[in-house]
Amino acid sequence: MKNILITAVVADKEGKIFELEGYAAVGMSADNFTALSTGNTINMPYGGEFMLLPDRRPVVFNLKTKRLETLKENPYSPGDPVFPVAAFNSPGYVISHVSAYREKQAAKQLPLFSYGAIGWYKGGFRTAVILVDEEKRQDLRLMPLEKVIAGVRSIKKKMPNNRLCDHIENCALKYGCPAAKNFFLGRYEAPLPTSKNCNARCIGCISLQRDSEIRNSQDRISFTPSPVEIAEIALEHIGRVKRSVVSFGQGCEGDPLLAAHVIEPAIKLIRSKTGSGTINMNTNGSLPEIMERLFDAGLDSIRISMNSVREKCYDAYFRPRGYGFSDVIKSIDKALDKKIFVSINYLNCPGFTDSSEEKRALFSFLKTHPVNFLQWRNLNFDPLRYCKIMSGITLISEPVGISEVLSMIRKEFPDLKHGYFNPPKEIF
Ligand code: SF4
Incomplete structure (x- = not known):
């Protein structure tokens, strides 16, 4: 045309x-x-x-x-x-x-x-x-509100005292969170928010903003669910959904690695009852030793968030406290060693992500750390302010084009999968 x-x-x-x-x-x-x-x-x-x-x-x-x-x-x-x-x-x-x-x-x-x-x-x-992903996982047309409300009623009857269920109900009905709605509808991926705390201070964190002129778009979970509450939600979802995924690490929490003391026993509890379902964690990947314990407990996949594969640019966005970029890389390598499915939640901002400097760095990262999947996510942050911050750290030369970067990666790394959602283990 x-x-x-x-x-x-x-x-x-x-x-x-x-x-x-x-x-x-x-x-x-x-x-x-x-x-x-x-x-x-x-x-x-x-x-x-x-x-x-x-x-x-x-x-x-x-x-x-x-x-x-x-x-x-x-x-x-x-x-x-x-x-x-x-x-x-x-x-x-x-x-x-x-x-x-x-x-x-x-x-x-x-x-x-x-x-x-x-x-x-x-x-x-x-x-x-x-x-980048054709799946209808978060297509609003397939999530009619009356069905979500009916799902809330029927699931709450089954677990009247589960505080995590109440929290997810609030996410579904107050914030309209598609992952929360999918739990009550019995579709695809269910959220397992657990962590009140985080060891990063992302400039674009949607669950906590301090000393900032912008506000967070959701409130963080205010309690730590018990392993039993977590397992009850996960088992309900796995029990009724084919190729189900249950995921720690949601927009309404900190980083799940800081709640590993409840997540590790929760995973063991789930796995003592079923081998089905994919147990996934969306995380900053900051604590490799803790990650390893979770792999041993039965975690199937991880999705690590990165705005850049370059340390300085990563630090400027994540503002890590008590961990470094090298810890994130260590977590990725440990996961790959243990054959855990690894996705990168690659936060895309046109102009920076498709600059030849970031493209080059991404190619070299993918050669050294052959992750399985790139999730292309849009960075939710003021784009000009973001590029200004990054240009204080690195050269941002004329963009190659997001579409061109994607085609070049597909050509150079034919085994790498691309998408938007956490895949179930059946298609790893
Ligand atoms: S890692 Fe996640 S929870 Fe932590 S500050 Fe960044 S966006 Fe917020």
């Missing part, structure tokens, strides 16, 4: 989104701008949400002058301000460009979301994303 430029969209101060004829939409990667076309966008997938970016001006491409323009006002209604619009895309899609804008003076930091670029073409929105 011929590449046709798509039309820019902006919002007025009431949040009404409209297209700007005569201007093409633009995507941003660090401080590079790319006109959006039918070739580098797809029709907006179901479930995406639109966001207006305050304190910012949209960057668009003027089709008449063939130049980029930063709009101070609506060109068709002088004096009326316009704002950039971005998409928070559905799970399974990784963004290739962020919405293009420039900050006004004294602009506040954007809240903890990812800000995908969008535009308008033939009566519909298009967005700059790449599909």
Whole structure:
């Protein structure tokens, strides 16, 4: 199909989104701008949400002058301000460009979301994303609220005194967490949040923000569930779901390694009752000795979060306390030695992730540490502020392109799997 430029969209101060004829939409990667076309966008997938970016001006491409323009006002209604619009895309899609804008003076930091670029073409929105996982695990259309409520009622009858069940109910009904909903619906992966504490201080932590102008989007679990409470949830899920996954390490907790004293006996309890189901841990991987004990207890897979495979960039985002990047690498190597399935939760920010410096580092990391799976996740952090922090540490040269990086990795590492969700052991 011929590449046709798509039309820019902006919002007025009431949040009404409209297209700007005569201007093409633009995507941003660090401080590079790319006109959006039918070739580098797809029709907006179901479930995406639109966001207006305050304190910012949209960057668009003027089709008449063939130049980029930063709009101070609506060109068709002088004096009326316009704002950039971005998409928070559905799970399974990784963004290739962020919405293009420039900050006004004294602009506040954007809240903890990812800000995908969008535009308008033939009566519909298009967005700059790449599909990395086709599974319908978190498709909202398959999670009707009445079914979730019915699931909550029936499971709570079975475990009336389980505090972890009450916590997950709150996640499903108050925060709309898809993983929590899936537990009550009996689908795919169930969450096992356990840890009140963390030994990192990620600048984009969604469960705790201290001394920051942004706030966390969920509250952390406020108690430590017992091994029996954890096992009860896990066994319920494993018992009724084919190819089930149960996962420690959720958005509403700290790092599960800091709750290993309850997780280790919980895993043993689960494994004393069943060999079925995949027991997974999403973690920062900071404590290799503790990780090893959990592998021995019966953990099947781990997913380690990394914004970068370079120590300095990792440190600037994770701000580790009492552990170092080398401990994370040690955990990965120990897991690979023990044939534990290892995924990297690779936090993607276009402009940084696809810079040739990070791409080179990723290739060399994958050669030395042949992990099994790359989960491409969108970094939920103000993209310009993130690139600014990183450019204080490393050179960020012109982006190679997220889509190009993905194809190069697929070619160079044909055995490495790519996706978005934790796979069940049946397809390891
Ligand atoms: S590792 Fe997870 S819980 Fe800990 S600070 Fe980072 S995002 Fe938050």
